[in-house]
Amino acid sequence: MKKFLLSVLVLAVALFAAEKVYLAPVGLTGMHGDYAVASSKLMKAYIEDDGRYILVVGSAEDGVTADNQAAVRQKATEKGCSKYIIAEFTRLGENVIMSFKLYSVDKDAPIWDDRLKARNPDDFDPIIQRVARNIGTKNKAVDDTDIYSVTEQETKTPKRKGVNSYIGMSVGGLMAFQPEFDVYAGLDFYLMYDAQVILFGIDWDIYGLGDDSKLGYMDIAISAYYPFGTKAITPFLGGGLAYSHTEYQSDIPLEYRSTNYNYSFYDNDEEFEDGSSGLTGFIGGGVMFNRSSRVMFIAQAKYMINFYKNDVFDYEKMDDGRVQITSKDHAVQGFVFNVGIGYGF
Missing domain, CATH: 2.40.160.20 (Porin)
Known part of the structure; x- marks a missing residue:
């Protein structure tokens, strides 16, 4: 019984220490809606595995969209979150530009942001893993000096893949x-x-x-x-x-x-x-x-x-x-x- 109470106490302390972050419904352009649902679930799993944040995933019932920052901020405040994430995926030809921005509810400018390029849907999982691991820190999701990264920042020179x-x-x-x-x-x-x-x-x-x-x-x-x-x-x-x-x-x-x-x-x-x-x-x-x-x-x-x-x-x-x-x-x-x-x- 004592061990059970101790485990509950540890869990309660961990939950209390972690910040609550609201994830607005993922904005999609030129893509099927299922990608938004799957990406939100991955974000929640990977971010909470990291242990720094508790992610509150937004849904269509919240009545907010990624292109309405004011509404997203208000919804994050209503849900007791100190921060919120706006993620937007835009398909350009065969590639998808994935934009992630982390805001504090008391600031208009993002406190962390990154924009990455997925060559195909197989890149979504490693991109989201890296975003979850680095969001809110001083680091970007992708190390620019890693020449074998499966993703690329849009503004950077493409990394070598064919030269072996x-x-x-x-x-x-x-x-x-x-x-x-x-x-x-x-x-x-x-x-x-x-x-x-x-x-x-x-x-x-x-x-x-x-x-x-x-x-x-x-x-x-x-x-x-x-x-x-x-x-x-x-x-x-x-x-x-x-x-x-x-x-x-x-x-x-x-x-x-x-x-x-x-x-x-x-x-x-x-x-x-x-x-x-x-x-x-x-x-x-x-x-x-x-x-x-x-x-x-x-x-x-x-x-x-x-x-x-x-x-x-x-x-x-x-x-x-x-x-x-x-x-x-x-x-x-x-x-x-x-x-x-x-x-x-």
């Missing part, structure tokens, strides 16, 4: 820690598919550009990244695998090119160059800029390591003046960083 893939190029470098510390310039050509909740990529990378570069690296990579949100500026994290080919030219002076105390000298640089192929793994992330546009910018950083090794030659001058050349396997690894641009299609 990018083709682009970036420039950057490989900061190798193995076999020795050095930075090698490179290019990355990529194709990226944006599936909203995940990013898939196919890349062709080449690093070690330049005649004086000791390292040559090239791969074909596949990757998957998790984007943190659907904003126009979106950070992401993930990784992938690549099939790569690496060539490393060991720096052995001409006069020391003998092996294992062998005094036969080598004039051919290829004697100390090793090429190997295999799998490469990498993890990292980056940031997409202007994701809502046909032209997208991207900045990335990742750590890569070869799952295979290259022979790296070294030399040591002995006490007797002779030179010993040795080789050791190293897995090329280091940071890759690049910035680039992509075109959406």
Whole structure:
């Protein structure tokens, strides 16, 4: 019995704390009247679920319409409401402009308003949910930076829906820690598919550009990244695998090119160059800029390591003046960083 009384008391306090808001009959232009009834029921359910307001839904018996603000205000006052909502839906071609205004009974100007565009009736439910969640706050119903919102504000540039893939190029470098510390310039050509909740990529990378570069690296990579949100500026994290080919030219002076105390000298640089192929793994992330546009910018950083090794030659001058050349396997690894641009299609 005590628990029941406590529950009743809590409910009574909650009902007393929430403001009563009057919803005038929804005004429709070019639409069937059933949409007004259904929308009013959804508004009441979602607004009362939020808990800030108790919605008193107007009906035809109230004798007021959305285009008569004075009558709506009077009816809201009669019903003991401190605020009232005027909602109007206007069909323009295949789209419906949905206008929502929240008034205080003691003010002529709205204290909150928003106007959104529904592409089809399926948009009504998410629009009304967002209006119910944000009405009376400092926020609008739709976040303008959310590029995958199912709705659009009439006065805003339409958000991207058809662009899901990018083709682009970036420039950057490989900061190798193995076999020795050095930075090698490179290019990355990529194709990226944006599936909203995940990013898939196919890349062709080449690093070690330049005649004086000791390292040559090239791969074909596949990757998957998790984007943190659907904003126009979106950070992401993930990784992938690549099939790569690496060539490393060991720096052995001409006069020391003998092996294992062998005094036969080598004039051919290829004697100390090793090429190997295999799998490469990498993890990292980056940031997409202007994701809502046909032209997208991207900045990335990742750590890569070869799952295979290259022979790296070294030399040591002995006490007797002779030179010993040795080789050791190293897995090329280091940071890759690049910035680039992509075109959406």
